[in-house]
Amino acid sequence: MPRNAPVPRHVDALPTPALVLERSALFHNLDTMSAALPGARLRPHVKAHKCTELARLQHERGHRGFTCATAREVEGMARAGLGDDLLLANESVDPDRLRRLARLDARVTVAVDSRETVRAAAAAGLREVLVDVNVGLPRCGCAPDDAGRIAEFARRAGLEVRGVMGYEGHVVGIPERARREQLCNEAMEKLARAHAAVGGDVISAGGTGTWDCNAVATEIQAGSYLLMDTAYAQLDSPFRQALFAIGTVISVSREPVFAVGDVGLKALGMDHGDSAIDRPAGRVWFFSDEHVTFSPAEGSAPSVGSHIRVAPAHCDPTVAYHERVYLVDGEEVIDAFDVDLRGW
Amino acid sequence: MPRNAPVPRHVDALPTPALVLERSALFHNLDTMSAALPGARLRPHVKAHKCTELARLQHERGHRGFTCATAREVEGMARAGLGDDLLLANESVDPDRLRRLARLDARVTVAVDSRETVRAAAAAGLREVLVDVNVGLPRCGCAPDDAGRIAEFARRAGLEVRGVMGYEGHVVGIPERARREQLCNEAMEKLARAHAAVGGDVISAGGTGTWDCNAVATEIQAGSYLLMDTAYAQLDSPFRQALFAIGTVISVSREPVFAVGDVGLKALGMDHGDSAIDRPAGRVWFFSDEHVTFSPAEGSAPSVGSHIRVAPAHCDPTVAYHERVYLVDGEEVIDAFDVDLRGW
Numbered sequence: 028m029p030r031n032a033p034v035p036r037h038v039d040a041l042p043t044p045a046l047v048l049e050r051s052a053l054f055h056n057l058d059t060m061s062a063a064l065p066g067a068r069l070r071p072h073v074k075a076h077k078c079t080e081l082a083r084l085q086h087e088r089g090h091r092g093f094t095c096a097t098a099r100e101v102e103g104m105a106r107a108g109l110g111d112d113l114l115l116a117n118e119s120v121d122p123d124r125l126r127r128l129a130r131l132d133a134r135v136t137v138a139v140d141s142r143e144t145v146r147a148a149a150a151a152g153l154r155e156v157l158v159d160v161n162v163g164l165p166r167c168g169c170a171p172d173d174a175g176r177i178a179e180f181a182r183r184a185g186l187e188v189r190g191v192m193g194y195e196g197h198v199v200g201i202p203e204r205a206r207r208e209q210l211c212n213e214a215m216e217k218l219a220r221a222h223a224a225v226g227g228d229v230i231s232a233g234g235t236g237t238w239d240c241n242a243v244a245t246e247i248q249a250g251s252y253l254l255m256d257t258a259y260a261q262l263d264s265p266f267r268q269a270l271f272a273i274g275t276v277i278s279v280s281r282e283p284v285f286a287v288g289d290v291g292l293k294a295l296g297m298d299h300g301d302s303a304i305d306r307p308a309g310r311v312w313f314f315s316d317e318h319v320t321f322s323p324a325e326g327s328a329p330s331v332g333s334h335i336r337v338a339p340a341h342c343d344p345t346v347a348y349h350e351r352v353y354l355v356d357g358e359e360v361i362d363a364f365d366v367d368l369r370g371w
Numbered sequence: 372m373p374r375n376a377p378v379p380r381h382v383d384a385l386p387t388p389a390l391v392l393e394r395s396a397l398f399h400n401l402d403t404m405s406a407a408l409p410g411a412r413l414r415p416h417v418k419a420h421k422c423t424e425l426a427r428l429q430h431e432r433g434h435r436g437f438t439c440a441t442a443r444e445v446e447g448m449a450r451a452g453l454g455d456d457l458l459l460a461n462e463s464v465d466p467d468r469l470r471r472l473a474r475l476d477a478r479v480t481v482a483v484d485s486r487e488t489v490r491a492a493a494a495a496g497l498r499e500v501l502v503d504v505n506v507g508l509p510r511c512g513c514a515p516d517d518a519g520r521i522a523e524f525a526r527r528a529g530l531e532v533r534g535v536m537g538y539e540g541h542v543v544g545i546p547e548r549a550r551r552e553q554l555c556n557e558a559m560e561k562l563a564r565a566h567a568a569v570g571g572d573v574i575s576a577g578g579t580g581t582w583d584c585n586a587v588a589t590e591i592q593a594g595s596y597l598l599m600d601t602a603y604a605q606l607d608s609p610f611r612q613a614l615f616a617i618g619t620v621i622s623v624s625r626e627p628v629f630a631v632g633d634v635g636l637k638a639l640g641m642d643h644g645d646s647a648i649d650r651p652a653g654r655v656w657f658f659s660d661e662h663v664t665f666s667p668a669e670g671s672a673p674s675v676g677s678h679i680r681v682a683p684a685h686c687d688p689t690v691a692y693h694e695r696v697y698l699v700d701g702e703e704v705i706d707a708f709d710v711d712l713r714g715w
Contacts, residue, residue: 118622121619165664166662167622287511312509314642315540316440348692370694
């Protein structure tokens, strides 16, 4: 559905595939997290929803700082008036993008983990950085023992070093809580050591898998908690599945018995494997570009034109395929939000 | 990069991640296919590239009919003046979308495989249909023995039945040619049987995996041949990898040795598994939302700021994440095309 298209009132009238957010689950997730990690204790990650309207709901609950993964996310948040304290939790050496960020009417902090990224930030006119530390996930971040030197290099380049960040992404998906806590603690020992060498007020870390077991971070970067997906649903978590993809059954086979819905792999992130048929009960056979083939549960016989509901396996890359997400309350469509932070 | 942003001249100046098309491979693929399947023998599938500028190159080579997977693709093609003969090779019962298609200044044919889809097409004012037949892929399509009845039902509803279509998607990825040909023949026997009952001039089938072994189809619906991906590269095929994702190295680790590029899983289709590092030589460890972690090949030491090139595992869902694709000739950026057929 093109942007600015009228919003149907009833969920059955949505053009499919359509992403929907269940209002009760969404607000449950918002409020549960805000009660546990009020205000600046949470720095919500916008990469999960890529939507300034959803960020505004988080902002209204007192979370004034946000985490971003891309320059586009930072720019969009600033333009939406949500630029109190934006962290680009990612390295960049793109001079054009960094200059654009430096000129925003917003407080922008960027992650650095090398002399090159420090130089790029300083040259662009940015003023504040966090030293990104590798706490066990082999991705960005300097070695903990190098963090002090990078902070010093950044300060000599005229940058304010606000502290450290380090994402324990290798830990957040571990289902057993005890093991998750143990590995989280080990990761955070590294970050605390780096912080001791770096200084500053901020220790930024954590995600939806470790939001309640990370005792070191001054702020938690969780994002997925708001939408949830079948991967995070494996954890013992108070957050409820709010995000679904709605599809229409477009074909039914009687021999063998299967049905086909118009929610395909171009409407779902596939890196965590197949998403799940949530309604009616059924078992996914496979996804194609624009289709899901599934066998309905015994006794259920979906007809052509009926709706299905799919629970995404990974919310972030699912949302990134869609232009809009609809807020629904049961069968009623209450609102439509542009997914306005897509792209880079 | 926002649409309408200026186009850099040099590939190193592209904002990353960026999709690029190698000019020589693209034109090799265009010309190779047009020589083998001239004019109406090929009905290129636009779902692979979702780009009217690329469709125009195919149209200029004499392919006036196109295959589409979504209403948005049909509408975009018609608006671009490429509506000589558009096939929506997919079922729809969405009355609004079908009515919009019926009102286009274009020849539009839609796939039907049930009484419900016939009724929806007729009610919307569409005039031409193909009967979609299940030739072995459990997805859309009626049973071959039902095709005649559905054609009759469609004709009674006032629709012109142009013939049949049936996609042997269960066959197109089989690496061994002999086995692929055999299963393709078996699938096409079903389609030929259905066609005998349906009538009409059109037998539409095939894809990049079976374009040269499908002896029954009057027209082949190949799309990926133009861009290619690492999955189709497994086949003995004359088509060359034209599509790549360019990224920038943003972090390097010395112990252990790995590098991180800014081409993540939100820039790549992941249903066929991990895409491959193409340049410099290297081995992918894993993709995250905005990152690829890889180990460079012995002797190669990518530096922060250097470029990497990734060969996508599946072109269709990769393109669907991007707003633009850049045409490049070596290091030179020649043109930029909007990916203007995204969404539904």
